[in-house]
Amino acid sequence: MITLFSRRAMLPLIVIFCLLFVSNNIRKIPLHSSVQFYKFVSQVPIPLKTNNESPIHLALPKSSHGGNTDPTTQNSQIPLKKIPSALLEFTACSLSPNRYTNHIRLPNLLYNISMSPKSGEAFDNRTFWNPTILALPYWAKNQYLLISMVTPDADPYRRNVMCEANICYPKSQKPKTTRERTCSDEDLAFLGRNGGLRCVNPPVELNVPPTPAAKCDGEAQVFSDIPGFHDPRIFYTGRGEPILMMSSQSQYACIGLWVLDLRALYPQLNNLFSSSPKRLGPGPVISYPTLTELTKNPSSARQPYEKNWVIFSTSPSTSYIQYEVNSSSRTIAKLIGGGLTTTNITSPLEQSCLLPPTASELESGKYKESAKWHQTTPSLKLILCTRGNKTCHNQPENAVFIALIQRKNLNAWNLPTRYERFVVVWSADPPFNMLAMSKYPLLMSNETTSGWTAEETWDDVPEGGKDGNGEMYGEEREHWGVFTYTTSIAWAWGREEGDIREKGTGFLDDEVVLSVGVDDVGMVFAKVLVSESLVCLRVCPGAD
Ligand SMILES: *[C@@H]1O[C@H](CO)[C@@H](O)[C@H](O)[C@H]1NC(C)=O
Ligand SMILES: *[C@@H]1O[C@H](CO)[C@@H](O)[C@H](O)[C@H]1NC(C)=O
Ligand SMILES: *[C@@H]1O[C@H](CO)[C@@H](O)[C@H](O)[C@H]1NC(C)=O
Ligand SMILES: *[C@@H]1O[C@H](CO)[C@@H](O)[C@H](O)[C@H]1NC(C)=O
Ligand SMILES: *[C@@H]1O[C@H](CO)[C@@H](O)[C@H](O)[C@H]1NC(C)=O
Ligand SMILES: *[C@@H]1O[C@H](CO)[C@@H](O)[C@H](O)[C@H]1NC(C)=O
DSSP states (O other): OGGGSOHHHHHHHHHHHHHHHHHHHHHHSOGGGOOEEEEEETTEEEEEEOSOOSOOOOOOOOGGGOOSOOTHHHHTTSOOOOOOHHHHGGGOOOOOOOTTTOOEEOSOOOEEEEOOOSSSOOOOOSOEEEEEEEEOOTTSSSOEEEEEEEOOOSSOSOEEEEEEEEEEEOTTSOOSSTTOEEOOHHHHHHHOTTOEEEESSOOEEOOOOOOOOSOOOGGGGGGTTOOSOEEEEEEEOTTOOEEEEEEEEOSSSSEEEEEEEHHHHOTHHHHHHTOOTTSOSOOSOOSOSSOEEOOOSSGGGOOSBOOOOEEEEEETTEEEEEEEEOSSOEEEEEEEETTEEOSOOOOTTOOOOSOOOOHHHHHTTSOOTTOEEEEOSOOEEEESSOTTOTTOOSOGGGEEEEEEEEEEEEOTTSOEEEEEEEEEEEESSTTOOEEEEESSOEEOTTOOOSSSOHHHHTTTOTTOEEOTTSOEESTTOOOOOSOEEEEEEEEOTTOOOSSGGGTTEEETTSEEEEEEEETTTEEEEEEEEHHHHTOSEEEOTTOO
């Protein structure tokens, strides 16, 4: 029946559904967190609770006119944090970078992803790209949620689909833990000989209503008319809420960032999140039951097209947004509820850790002055010791935030030729200054990078490597993919958290999953021990 209606005609129905959903939810919200105000979604005022548990001083930011609520002055009193000694160990660098491309290579393979679930159904011939992967709680039947974008066919509406998915390994590979799965023959038929991540159920389209843009001028104009959201990213807040962050038309500009609790889109998660074997009672409170736009304060600081913002949580009730970071500036604000934010709290003492292309890089012709930094969403909290270490606690001096960032290099036609992946680490405490970042761009063991010959990018792998079946790769000395784009990172499935609020936190011996898009038409992932991703760090100015 749905196909009889145009998508836009569906909007009023969706809004009504949202209203019903919210009114149901409000009854469930405990009194202590019932601060409410109004947020406008498609002209319909929807009461929304804030995501702040402590009684908050609801001094709403005077968003469009700056206001004098600038906490920067307080932040400037806070000295920059020094790099924790446990992190300093990672500045030792036993790997030597590729002599042509300057990358270092992690020992982990990239693995295939298939959106085709177990079933005799017809092969799904759509093109899926830029995946984002999130581990479900350890007691879930399936391991991951997987969202990917669907390449539009004839119809201009942007579509994004989600499924529950599991990772399997080829039969020849001994499982490291009893919870790891071995691929069936059918899995291998879809994933190839190395196995990988595959949907368990048919992917469902994520029904998020399109939003109207305030204005799309100039170069941004082409976006005003393309309905639907794009660039989905999924992550956990400090409360353990599963959040979908996405780009969609903005109420303040052309394209902005919006958040929505995944439980509102995929109700199966409600039961799962409220059935923790270690914690009785309901799942985490839902701070974003409806589509909520994240703001920039003052809104005059906005670009027409905003993207790649990063949320990080310092406690269950406190989260921040890192808007953008480049070789000259960094902007962070605190989320005060309902998508509203403080003004920029970045310390004026902060000196950028990201380097612009050097003179010799520019001279080589492989880099352009216009290289830009793109953040991968979200950032993860890392406790700098192993999970089993009982004398090490989740204390500020042991904790940092880690994220990936990519330097995007353009060719003569201003098209991306190469995204170089770096780990960045910042303090877990205000003023959240950058502590360290990878000295060299990181490649996975069977990944190539463009801008050099295939021979040159494989130069650091003299004989070629071995894949999960012991078969060789790389000896053909061919390019694999033109560019790979890391959309998100997540803690891998299977660790037994004590509490769902720990979903966004990990230890040095935990693994992270990197979701990677290939040439804007394909998708793969990598699973890396977090301590191995921290190889060859460089200490940031001011943190030493
Ligand atoms: C690397 O892994 C991906 C995902 O399994 C695969 O598609 C690709 O062929 C591999 N590359 C090489 C050079 O073997
Ligand atoms: C995918 O399959 C459908 C139905 O079989 C067909 O109409 C469509 O043209 C196919 N698309 C591509 C890109 O092959
Ligand atoms: C991954 O999938 C691609 C495309 O289906 C296939 O060509 C490749 O061989 C697969 N990789 C492996 C390691 O089997
Ligand atoms: C860095 O970001 C700031 C704030 O968005 C911007 O004004 C500046 O032009 C950017 N600098 C570079 C080198 O991209
Ligand atoms: C935020 O504050 C930092 C530190 O003062 C500054 O470098 C940065 O440019 C500011 N961001 C914006 C958008 O003004
Ligand atoms: C456990 O953590 C403490 C505090 O960070 C550290 O000093 C100690 O070396 C760690 N023990 C082990 C066995 O790693």
